[in-house]
Amino acid sequence: MEIDFFAAFVIGILGSGHCIAMCGGITTMLSSAVNKETNASNKLSIILSYNLGRIATYSLIGAIAGLTGSLAAKNIGFPVSILRMIAGVFLILLGLYIGRWFMLLNKVEQLGKGIWKYLSPLSKKFIPIEKPKQALALGAIWGWLPCGLVYSTLTWSLASGSLLSGAIIMFFFGLGTLPALMTLSFGAISIKSVLLNNNFRKIMALLLIIYGIVTLKFASDMMF
Template sequence: MTLDLISAFFIGILGAGHCVMMCGGITTMLTSALPANQARQKQGQPQVITVQPAQAAQQSAPLPPTPSKTILVLCYNLGRIASYSLIGAIIGFTGSLAARNAGMPLAGLRLVAGIFLILLGLYMGQWLMWLNRIEALGKGLWRRISPLSKKVIPVDTPSKALALGGLWGWLPCGLIYSTLTWSMASGSALNGAAIMFFFGLGTLPALVTMSFGMITIKQLLINDNFRKIMAFCIIIYGIYSLLVASRLVF
């Protein structure tokens, strides 16, 4: 099981470029949560405030503190990883239940997981886009969930950031769906949740650096050659996983 967790973590890291392209837009929402006055103060610009007499009484009341961008980003990612873990628990439970009822060894499900890793690498390298069909299966659910995000925008409190991350975790994504096959073969809800939790941790470096506008890192992650090297690494690991699982089955 420890090897599965480490593998899930590195799949999250290797999928960094895909994460940036799929979820990079969320950084705009988090940045827009900062009030204009706060943004000007950070840039060292003078803050000019004109108070009308009718507004004086209202402005005498203390304003609630504005959360920092760091807190919002951390809460968003916590919500996102929590969603991954929940989905992993559901898939882990249903996968183990289905395998027992069908009399199928869990190693058989690991064969499926290895195949999906190879498909993921081909998908990330844009050599074979079959995972687009798998993503399409989740679009119906996403159409029902995505309108809820309007209720937490602008993202100006930690609870809104947490909620937005929780919603965004359900975005149809070939990278997530491929990793979920490992949860399916994990044998239990707890193991399935743990695999997706470590996968979520692996995606953190890419999305956190993206959130703080580290342009150089972003350009590296979306670079075509870098993305194809990462895709090739996932294909190699998928082939290795397939060979290990086939020995257990046959």
């Protein structure tokens, strides 16, 4: 299971370019929404708070997915190896999505838009951001943003076999996305240009596809 935690962290890092493309505008908006009179120290705590809120939401969703997978395995005898194969397939789809070779995950993202349209207006209640607790709540809402990268990683939580493991997997995934979004919050334009570089994006996509194939191989070995 420790390997799954590390893998989730790596998926977060490999998907950093997608994070920038998907959430970069929101990150910039949140940073600019900080009260102009806020000093540098408080700004750091605010930025950390809304990222913590985002990761907390990922962990909550991961816990729900982990519990669902556990109940499916225990109550109806659904094989964990099948859940692992699903996770492997979604990793491959994620790689194809990030590489922009096959965009099926766009359709998967549509599933989350029903919830998002109700949660998104709530964010206006916390702007302008003056305190970390406002940023924490705003980040918790942000975590529900429909995202193929998040949904693909959730299949790992589904296959983890427990509520706790599912939550920890998504926590480590969130940590993997943190460096890119934190640097963007502080205006590291050079990092952004690297992460959005076409060749870099394709290399990251290929690594995700390879990892998905390896996951499928391990899952098939569990079955036979």
